[in-house]
Amino acid sequence: MPKYVDHDLQRQEVAEIVATLIARAGIESVTVRAVAQEAGVSTAVVSHYFASKRELLLHCYRATAARATARVQAAMAVDDSNLEAVLAALLPIRADARRDWLVWFAFWGMAIADPEFSKHQRMEVKKARKTFATWLGNNPRLPTRRKRHVERIARQLLTLLMGTAIEAAFDPADWPATRQRAQFASILSELTTPAPRRSR
Amino acid sequence: MPKYVDHDLQRQEVAEIVATLIARAGIESVTVRAVAQEAGVSTAVVSHYFASKRELLLHCYRATAARATARVQAAMAVDDSNLEAVLAALLPIRADARRDWLVWFAFWGMAIADPEFSKHQRMEVKKARKTFATWLGNNPRLPTRRKRHVERIARQLLTLLMGTAIEAAFDPADWPATRQRAQFASILSELTTPAPRRSR
Numbered sequence: 001m002p003k004y005v006d007h008d009l010q011r012q013e014v015a016e017i018v019a020t021l022i023a024r025a026g027i028e029s030v031t032v033r034a035v036a037q038e039a040g041v042s043t044a045v046v047s048h049y050f051a052s053k054r055e056l057l058l059h060c061y062r063a064t065a066a067r068a069t070a071r072v073q074a075a076m077a078v079d080d081s082n083l084e085a086v087l088a089a090l091l092p093i094r095a096d097a098r099r100d101w102l103v104w105f106a107f108w109g110m111a112i113a114d115p116e117f118s119k120h121q122r123m124e125v126k127k128a129r130k131t132f133a134t135w136l137g138n139n140p141r142l143p144t145r146r147k148r149h150v151e152r153i154a155r156q157l158l159t160l161l162m163g164t165a166i167e168a169a170f171d172p173a174d175w176p177a178t179r180q181r182a183q184f185a186s187i188l189s190e191l192t193t194p195a196p197r198r199s200r
Numbered sequence: 201m202p203k204y205v206d207h208d209l210q211r212q213e214v215a216e217i218v219a220t221l222i223a224r225a226g227i228e229s230v231t232v233r234a235v236a237q238e239a240g241v242s243t244a245v246v247s248h249y250f251a252s253k254r255e256l257l258l259h260c261y262r263a264t265a266a267r268a269t270a271r272v273q274a275a276m277a278v279d280d281s282n283l284e285a286v287l288a289a290l291l292p293i294r295a296d297a298r299r300d301w302l303v304w305f306a307f308w309g310m311a312i313a314d315p316e317f318s319k320h321q322r323m324e325v326k327k328a329r330k331t332f333a334t335w336l337g338n339n340p341r342l343p344t345r346r347k348r349h350v351e352r353i354a355r356q357l358l359t360l361l362m363g364t365a366i367e368a369a370f371d372p373a374d375w376p377a378t379r380q381r382a383q384f385a386s387i388l389s390e391l392t393t394p395a396p397r398r399s400r
Contacts, residue, residue, distance in 0.1 A: 026313030102312045109309020111370060112302045113226030122371045159383060160356075163363030170311060171322045183359060190390075 011049065013039060015063030018056050023099045027106040030056055054110070058117065061107045064100040065124050071097065072131065081141050083188050084181055090161055092169045093177045101169045129154045141192045153191060160184065211249065213239060215263030218256050223299045227306040230256055254310070258317065261307045264300040265324050271297065272331065281341050283388050284381055290361055292369045293377045301369045329354045341392045353391060360384065 017038045021029045030053050036046040050056045068090055075082070075089035092098035111117035132154035137147055146153070164183045168175035217238045221229045230253050236246040250256045268290055275282070275289035292298035311317035332354035337347055346353070364383045368375035 022312060024313065027309050029313070105305075105308040105312055107309075108305040108366065108370075109227055109307075112222060112305055113224065113229070118370050122374070125367055125371065156360075156383060156386075159363030159367055160360050161363065162366050163359030163361065166308070166362050166366070167325055167359055170308075170318050171325065174322070183356060186356075 011059065012063065014046065014050065014056065015060045018060035019064060019099055019103050022060070022106045023102045027057070027109060030106075032056065054114070057107060057110060058120065060103055061117075061120065064103045068097070068100055069127075069131070076135065080135070081139055083136075083139070083141065083192070084184055086135070087157065087161060087184050088177070088181050090165070091177075091180045092165050092172075093180055098169055098172075101165050105166070105169070125158065129158050132157055136191075143192070143194055145195060146191055153187075157184065157187065160187070211259065212263065214246065214250065214256070215260045218260035219264060219299055219303050222260070222306045223302045227257070227309060230306075232256065254314075257307060257310060258320065260303055261317075261320065264303045268297070268300055269331070276335065280335070281339055283336075283339070283341065283392070284384055286335070287357065287361060287384050288377070288381050290365070291377075291380045292365050292372075292375075293380055298369055298372075301365050305366070305369070325358065329358050332357055336391075343392070343394050345395060346391055353387075357384065357387065360387070 014035060017035050018030055021034060021038070032047050032050060032053070033043050035050075035056060036043040039046065050059060071089040072086060075086045079085060090097065092101045107117060108121065111121050129151075133150045136142055136150040136153055142150075160183060164175070164180055168180055214235060217235050218230055221234060221238070232247050232250060232253070233243050235250075235256060236243040239246065250259060271289040272286060275286045279285060290297065292301045307317060308321065311321050329351075333350045336342055336350040336353055342350075360383060364375070364380055368380050
């Protein structure tokens with residue numbers, strides 16, 4: 001294998017380890033030393049790529065964002081018009097999605113006073129919103145009159161998704177999968193309903 | 201002044217200082233020593249009440265939650281039926297509300313791996329949801345047929361509020377007050393629309 005493939009694998013492994021540490025023991029447990037220990041390598045190997053906890057967290061954040069994008073794309077590949085299923089791919093229903101949300105909470109906590117982290121957060125939100133808007137714009141289930149408002153709808157779906165995920169991640173017993181999905185039911189049914197007729 | 205009043209004042213002051221530290225330099229900057237320095241007292245005075253960073257943060261979290269409740273109650277006292285204004289009292293529109301959200305992000309980051317913090321988070325969510333449901337149930341602007349669904353509506357309004365606050369806190373330029381408030385417009389107008397056949 002050429003060397004750069006090795007490096008990519010290591011970086012992916014590091015992201016996995018950081019996410020696992022965060023989910024298990026919180027952001028405080030993420031250190032270059034702890035990551036090296038989990039990976040079974042020397043601290044020098046990890047610190048060659050990641051000089052600090054901050055760099056580890058930023059790398060892990062970006063990896064989880066990419067993974068979330070991949071989950072959405074997989075759901076779209078199954079059925080692009082299934083609005084609910086595509087949104088559900090981002091909710092903390094599956095264990096891997098829940099772990100990604102925990103990473104994001106840890107990241108937000110750090111982003112409060114970190115302009116670069118805040119910038120990444122803004123970029124990811126804008127990217128997600130744009131993906132939603134494009135997807136809604138092309139969606140056969142949406143009547144034409146709704147398509148002028150895809151930007152606003154995408155914005156609202158994303159905020160509802162984030163709020164639901166925060167509540168659900170801390171209270172899974174109160175948020176079974178059906179309830180998480182149901183959050184979107186009224187908006188989606190309103191979205192996809194054909195224009196009202198005067199006589200019913 | 202009796203002694204317990206003095207203590208209450210000190211605890212309130214400590215909560216203020218912790219919130220200011222979080223907003224200025226993030227959760228990492230919160231230490232017993234830093235709080236003492238800001239308050240102009242010795243570390244011993246602070247550590248008499250708060251043994252650790254964890255206790256400082258929990259105290260600050262509870263104080264901000266109480267303050268948010270007070271903001272909501274003030275908005276209700278002005279006009280209980282103004283749904284949008286009551287919700288807006290919780291959004292990061294005013295500087296004090298934005299700072300409270302930053303405290304909550306920091307708290308969530310810690311709550312990931314802290315069962316007691318998670319429990320407090322669940323309790324606050326349940327309390328907010330209950331306040332919303334009671335308020336909607338008594339609200340003259342809601343038609344009777346909606347009142348059977350106040351639990352579900354309260355749940356959805358709260359998730360939408362949380363999601364909006366997270367996006368807005370990290371991207372105030374993208375979220376002017378009008379846009380934050382507009383998030384609720386479609387749900388609230390749907391809620392308060394009389395049934396197609398008027399019974400008045």
